[in-house]
Amino acid sequence: MLLAAYVGYVGLGAAVLRALERPVELQAAQHLLQERWELLANHTCPQPPALQRLVEGIIQAYKSGITLQGNTTSLGRWDYSRSFFFSISAITTIGYGNLSPSTAVGRIFCIVFALFGIPLNLVLLNETGQLMLLGVQHCAHHLEEVFHWQNKTFLMMKTCALVTGLFLSLLLPPLLFCDKEGWSCEEGFYYSFITLSTIGFGDHVIVMNPDHTCPSWYKNVISLWILFGMTWLALVIKLCINFLD
Amino acid sequence: RAMCSGKLQTGLLVAGYFVYLLMGAAVFQALERTAEKQEKMAAAQMKKAFLQSFTQLTVVEMEQFVKNLTEAIQNGVYPVGNESQFEESNWDFSNSFFFAGTVVSTIGYGTLHPKTAGGQIFCVFFALFGIPLNIVFLHRVGKMLSLLCKKLGKFLYEKGMRKKKIKFLTLLFFLVTGILVFLCLPSIFFQKTEGWSYSEGIYFAFITLSTIGFGDYVVGKNSDRNYFSYYRVLVAIWILFGLAWIALLFNL
Numbered sequence: 001m002l003l004a005a006y007v008g009y010v011g012l013g014a015a016v017l018r019a020l021e022r023p024v025e026l027q028a029a030q031h032l033l034q035e036r037w038e039l040l041a042n043h044t045c046p047q048p049p050a051l052q053r054l055v056e057g058i059i060q061a062y063k064s065g066i067t068l069q070g071n072t073t074s075l076g077r078w079d080y081s082r083s084f085f086f087s088i089s090a091i092t093t094i095g096y097g098n099l100s101p102s103t104a105v106g107r108i109f110c111i112v113f114a115l116f117g118i119p120l121n122l123v124l125l126n127e128t129g130q131l132m133l134l135g136v137q138h139c140a141h142h143l144e145e146v147f148h149w150q151n152k153t154f155l156m157m158k159t160c161a162l163v164t165g166l167f168l169s170l171l172l173p174p175l176l177f178c179d180k181e182g183w184s185c186e187e188g189f190y191y192s193f194i195t196l197s198t199i200g201f202g203d204h205v206i207v208m209n210p211d212h213t214c215p216s217w218y219k220n221v222i223s224l225w226i227l228f229g230m231t232w233l234a235l236v237i238k239l240c241i242n243f244l245d
Numbered sequence: 246r247a248m249c250s251g252k253l254q255t256g257l258l259v260a261g262y263f264v265y266l267l268m269g270a271a272v273f274q275a276l277e278r279t280a281e282k283q284e285k286m287a288a289a290q291m292k293k294a295f296l297q298s299f300t301q302l303t304v305v306e307m308e309q310f311v312k313n314l315t316e317a318i319q320n321g322v323y324p325v326g327n328e329s330q331f332e333e334s335n336w337d338f339s340n341s342f343f344f345a346g347t348v349v350s351t352i353g354y355g356t357l358h359p360k361t362a363g364g365q366i367f368c369v370f371f372a373l374f375g376i377p378l379n380i381v382f383l384h385r386v387g388k389m390l391s392l393l394c395k396k397l398g399k400f401l402y403e404k405g406m407r408k409k410k411i412k413f414l415t416l417l418f419f420l421v422t423g424i425l426v427f428l429c430l431p432s433i434f435f436q437k438t439e440g441w442s443y444s445e446g447i448y449f450a451f452i453t454l455s456t457i458g459f460g461d462y463v464v465g466k467n468s469d470r471n472y473f474s475y476y477r478v479l480v481a482i483w484i485l486f487g488l489a490w491i492a493l494l495f496n497l
Contacts (some may be wrong), residue, residue, distance in 0.1 A: 055314065080356035095457035097355050102461075107448045114455055122495075192366040197372055199353035202460060205359075 090222065090229065091117035094200035128231040136161045163235070169229035170197060180218060181206055196229040258433035261378070339477060342466075346481060350488060352458035356466060386489035394419055418492070427487040438476065439464060454487040475484060 082099060089096045090110060101107045140157040174188025183191065183204065191204040206222060336357075344357045346373060359365045394415050401411045432446030439455065441462070449462040464480050465472055 090457055093351070093455055093457045095353065095459045097459035097461055099461040100461040105443060107444070111448060111451050114451070114457060117456060127363060157413065184362075186362050186366065190369060193369045193372070194353070197351060197376060198456065199348055199351045200458070201353050201355035201358040203355060203358045237377050237380070240374070241380055243377075 085219075087113070087117075088226065089200060090114050091121045093118060093121075093198045093227065094195055095198075096200045096202035096205050098202045098205050124227075125231050126232055128227065129235055132161070132231060132235065165236075166234035169225070169232050173225055173229075176205065176221075192229070195226065196233045198230070276295040280475045343477060345371070345375075347458065348372050348486070349379045350456060350484065351376060351379075352453060352484075353454045354458045354460035354463050356460045356463050380492075383485075383489045383492050386485065390486075390489060391493055403459070419490075423494070427483070427490055431483055435464070438472065450487075452482060453490055456488070 086099045088094070089099075090113060093114075101110050136157050138155070139161075140154040143157065169188060170192050173192050174183075174185050177183050177188035177191060178185050179205075181188075187204060191206075194201055194204075271383065340357060346352075347354050348368060351372075359368050362364055398411050398415050401414065402408070406414075427452045428447060431450050435441050435446040435449065436443055439446075445462065449464075452459055452462070465477055
């Protein structure tokens with residue numbers, strides 16, 4: 001039930017943001033294309049001021065996430081899957097920033113959306129965390145019954161679960177990213193951690209390369225990974241906090 | 246005696262927290278600065294070459310230029326202006342410190358981020374220990390804030406109010422003053438110092454305090470403006486107390 005509400009909520013946010021941002025984005029991209037062709041038209045003698053303007057224009061475009069390569073600009077940043085990903089990045093407080101609302105309405109919506117979405121996300125993570133711990137407990141009990149081991153089973157199960165979580169969250173995904181995103185393995189690991197800890201710089205972001213088309217299972221796997229990976233990392237950090245206190 | 250050791254603990258925690266940040270900033274700076282210098286030199290050379298060949302500029306050459314430029318920008322180097330801006334670094338100490346803070350608080354704006362492999366790996370481990378440290382630290386700061394609330398509650402109790410009403414009122418008071426002090430007032434402040442509109446200020450304040458931290462708006466990044474010397478320190482203090490307030494809100 002909770003999961004359905006969560007997914008529905010994220011989807012709603014994605015749809016609204018897309019509706020708000022796309023027209024503005026198209027306009028800005030057109031404007032930049034025009035400027036660039038004008039510069040090329042006078043290409044026999046681009047003066048330093050013209051160069052300055054070109055550079056500043058490119059910077060501005062880059063900041064708004066538009067890259068001027070080839071004949072067209074990379075339009076369609078706010079397509080559905082990217083908007084969805086953006087909603088996730090807002091609610092989980094990852095906040096990559098490679099995509100962010102530029103209209104005033106989009107921003108206000110973003111604030112309200114996050115205001116309700118973040119607690120929702122926290123509740124979900126909490127539930128998932130409890131489920132995980134319960135699962136570990138069950139396994140420990142099972143092992144006790146089957147093998148007649150005594151006190152050490154729970155501790156062993158916890159360590160086992162910790163290591164499994166480490167593999168699934170931080171060590172295996174980089175290999176996947178290496179293949180699909182073209183990053184080095186170290187970059188994949190760095191990206192995984194920065195995402196799961198919700199720091200989310202945005203220098204590396206998956207699914208954002210317009211030249212790549214990814215299989216449909218990829219995005220679903222990524223969403224699952226984010227959810228469970230974040231839960232695992234949150235549990236690990238809780239452990240660290242208990243240790244510090 | 247117990248109170249004394251409690252205070253000592255808190256003091257050590259505060260000291261430890263700042264030492265941690267300072268150390269992190271120093272390491273980030275050490276790791277990133279040389280790489281940044283190289284990028285800058287490459288960017289300057291690129292511009293030289295472009296200007297030398299502009300009499301016979303073809304579309305292909307222009308494309309190449311644009312591509313090179315985009316790569317430079319992606320690496321965080323903005324090749325606008327002349328050589329005099331070479332000396333300013335993205336990774337000077339105050340910027341690195343601010344960066345370390347954004348890592349540990351999980352805000353993560355992203356306008357500054359490590360590009361060397363060493364910097365990235367260090368960032369991961371720095372955060373792994375820094376985030377719990379940050380949470381424990383905020384918890385203590387939050388407790389300080391909640392003491393104020395308790396005092397208010399006591400005052401109202403002595404006036405003869407019922408407990409439920411007191412709880413509701415203190416929560417409301419906490420909420421409203423927090424919104425004023427941490428969201429509304431700073432936005433007015435940013436209007437003056439950053440030249441943003443009021444709504445942009447609120448957006449920035451919210452995105453920062455919720456630790457989402459997109460990075461589309463960041464303080465102290467506008468090269469046209471003069472910031473007074475303790476601007477960033479003030480902003481850091483605001484972020485700290487604002488985060489503690491939010492953490493406390495969740496606990497209430």
